[in-house]
Amino acid sequence: MSEHSQKIKELQLLASSQPEKKFAVFQAVWNLLSSDTPLSDIIQVLVECLKNQNHPMLRLAAVIALGDIVKFSPDQTQQVVDAGAVPVLIQLLHSPAGSVRDEILLAALLNVAKIAGMSEANIQVVLSHGALSYLPALLSHPKEAIREAVVWVIASIAIGNQSQIQAVFNAGLLPKVFKQLREGELETQMPAVWVISDVALYGSHQQVFAMISEGVIPPFCALLACQDTTLIDSVLYGLNHILEMAGEHSKTVAIFIEGCEGLAKIKSLQSHGNEKISRLARKIIHEYFPDHIHTSRNQQQPQ
Incomplete structure (x- = not known):
């Protein structure tokens, strides 16, 4: 032997x-x-x-x-x-x-x-x-730690090439990731945010628009009201990439963001105590919501 x-x-x-x-x-x-x-x-x-x-x-x-x-x-x-x-x-x-x-x-x-x-x-x-074929069911697992780990698997795949990102779409995983944005604990929301950010950064225009059409903007923007600075920073980072990828259609995306109260949340973050967050919020307002720059400045003036 x-x-x-x-x-x-x-x-x-x-x-x-x-x-x-x-x-x-x-x-x-x-x-x-x-x-x-x-x-x-x-x-x-x-x-x-x-x-x-x-x-x-x-x-x-x-x-x-x-x-x-x-x-x-x-x-x-x-x-x-x-x-x-x-x-x-x-x-x-x-x-x-x-x-x-x-x-x-x-x-x-x-x-x-x-x-x-x-x-x-x-x-x-x-x-x-065939890993993706087992993940949809596992995203309904009763234990949060397992759902969190599943989303980390998806996030690890979403940093790949556009063909690999498309496999995530084809497996029907994006709506389930959005559900974790809405309902998951903070530990699960974080990798879910990175899935969205990775698709916006590495995906094609068509993939980003497909993600928007599947309803990513409302649950993504809702997280801007959370208390965790790392999560807020990651969401702003992702929104900035989505708007950049939208290119000539960025105004349409901006309307979606404003319609789900995302713009109001971004405005409030301009005065956030974390300099990185406040700087990125101001950048987004300046580049994609120019009509609101004057209003935002007025709102920040002392009464």
Whole structure:
């Protein structure tokens, strides 16, 4: 038996004999990570552990360990992709219910998001293995953390090329992202905002207009009234890109923004305590709402 096969066998035996001892299984995996075993061999062992449906705790430890590997460098992420981890991770997105299903699921989603976010080539690997087909249902998952992770996967794909962005449209994911803008917690709203901003930045004119026609402007502008400065800044950033992409049709987009009270919110942000936010709000008013510049200045004068 090869050393590679022996390590897999040892981990499987541990998971079988001590299923109630979560720490023991995790410790064995961490010991593997800190050993002198070449990283490529470690990754292959972890991928093989992911394939074993009889040991959910071992699969969980393996998927978390792979997450630790992919976060360090593009080179290590590429080794994970080359070892065939992506199709196995995607299989976990529709795995049978088990005692740790939500933990497996969450870790797998975060790994897919990290892998896709590294390069267009990785995005294509994720798409080619059908990840998008499982995401619509997962956006209705009862746990907020899982919905947040799903939106991060979508955001990681939306930084790709226009063909890859179109795959997000074709999967019917945009309206579900808009729902997270309206109803999600702050942690889920943030990646949802980045999905919109990424489409505006990297998408085609047709894709941006399609996003507008599907109803992005009202829930996007509504977030300008929130209390989180990072979220406000990201929304303004996205609106600015949408207006830039609209080009000669920017007046029409500006009317949509004004119609859902977005302009009033942008005006109020001109005096925001965060200089970056106030500066961007003034820029948007100056470039796309010139008729309101005088009014805005008057509103800022002391009474």
